[in-house]
Amino acid sequence: MHIASPADRYCDLVMKGGVTSGVVYPPAIFELAQHYHFRSIGGTSAGAIAAALTAAAEYQRRTLQSMRGFEMLAELPARLGKKGAGQRTQLLRLFQPDAPCRRLFSVLIDSLNQTTTLQRISAFFLGCIKAYWIAFLVSIGAAVLIGLQSILAGFISVLILAPLAIGISIYRDLTRNVVKNNYGLCKGMTVDQASGDALTPWLHSLIQEAAGRPVTDPPLTFGDLWQAPGAPQGDGALSIDLQMFTTNLAHGRPYIFPHSEPTARLFYRSSELRAYLPATVMDWFDAHSIAYAPSRQSPDSDPPAKLAEIMHLRELPPPETFPILLAARMSLSFPMLFSAVPLWAIDYDWPRGQRKFRRCMFADGGISSNFPIHLFDGLLPLWPTFGIDLEAKLPGYDNMIYLPQKCADGSADRWTRFDTAAQPASRLGGFLSSIVGTMQNWNDNALARMPSVRDRVVRLRLHKNEGGFNLNMPADVMATIAGRGHDAAIELIKRYVPATDGAVSAAGWDQQRWTRRDVLLRALNERMAGLAQALGQNIPHASSYQELTERAGREAPPCHSAPLTREETEALDALTDALRRLADAFGRDGADYPDAPFPQPVLRVRPPL
16 A cells, blocks of 8 residues: 655665666665655665666655656666667666776677676687777788798687787776876767767766756765755754765775765866766856865875966865765776776875875775665664665575565675586686675675675575576666566565554564664673673773773873863763673663564664775
């Protein structure tokens, strides 16, 4: 039964990376939008595109009271499957290689949609011959000349010279053209007018359309989303909270955009970034960027302003004026396919007075976290955070949608069944692929087993020809998996939306809130014994916290520039006493509530991204 979405019924949505995500998510988003308003939306890689469009559609609903943005999303799989120049689908036409990288791109396209490792290898070699035909013909000519002396020598020469000539050509393209193109085949901008818009200008038009804005209007920014009407009561200033993962390869860690971490300032060079954005968006970006200045707190710690001027560097616009288009493009920078996005940061490894700006390459968010379902989790939820995960179909099992119903459901590990492939080459390829997948997804996979996580993630299963890196996915396959995305959303709605107008809540949401409290209590309980001991007076070889606080009133404590005031020491004492009372309460009552969620939760502290 369809129930009109109350104005105060919110949900968060986190979307996974992968080409298939761009087809699965739009119909799911449309169905969820009939029952929920989207408050926080997160994504990574291709999921960042769906996240940006969802935020834009929610913005149009909040500002213009129109569902047209969500209707456009529901139509997106059909748009992507529409054929145009060369009978290529819109999805494939979005990927337009820059001129020096066209040969390598053609090899990639030829090897797509192959179901076995042997087929992929064969398609790769045939693609190499087609793309590097000059090198192949030269090697054949040389072999013919050798064959005039000896047929056997000529035959052996073909086997040696052809791979060698093609290999040298590929090596030159990789080390010269791809590296020069910032380590990717495509920057995302249009290079073939006959094929229509490439990914970035196409996405810009779609974001503006979903937001209810002409493409000539200023680009949609994070600030526009934050200030939209209809914000939840008592939940801070952000109305629509959009966040997207990207990966800073120079720093070796993920970044979340919008980026506002003061200890990791980022800068850009307009002449570099202009190759990645439509002209109108780049002009906006330049107009709202910030002239570089050293840190006010420690000016001698940073390079001088003159150096930034010489290098033509400016600081990124603040989040309020940062276009969501660039954040989505930075998240979708699939290694080697899309060029990494160049930004700059201060290299603090060097001593003061010697520090300089160095370039950072931002690549795909999925490198760091391909399914960041934890992105918006608080200690206890105010509304559900949903996720739709994509996984391979189980052999011999036809259920393509799975959403846990009971507390114990879904707690077991998932499997990558590479060792069951029929061909040894396929098993080897699967083994190598699983190594990369484990490095990339181990954190997400471990979190997916947790109580209060697994029961809000619907698992959508894909056949071999549906998942993976399918840039040239046929239109009928797109329609099939889009329908499965719709079905996945229906499963969440049946579980989390009240069945009747008079119902206060639904079974899934009640279970989620109960389980989240259990998880929080158990995680705190595991930490409280150590906390009570650490707050005590008798820590060997250490001053007590009471002594440290008294000393802080006389001299500046670590990481402070001055001694604490009387008000600050009183507040610190009060907060420490509150921690002590909390630890005492858990020590007294924790054993009387023995619930132990499985797997056992662990409470951790980590820096912001």
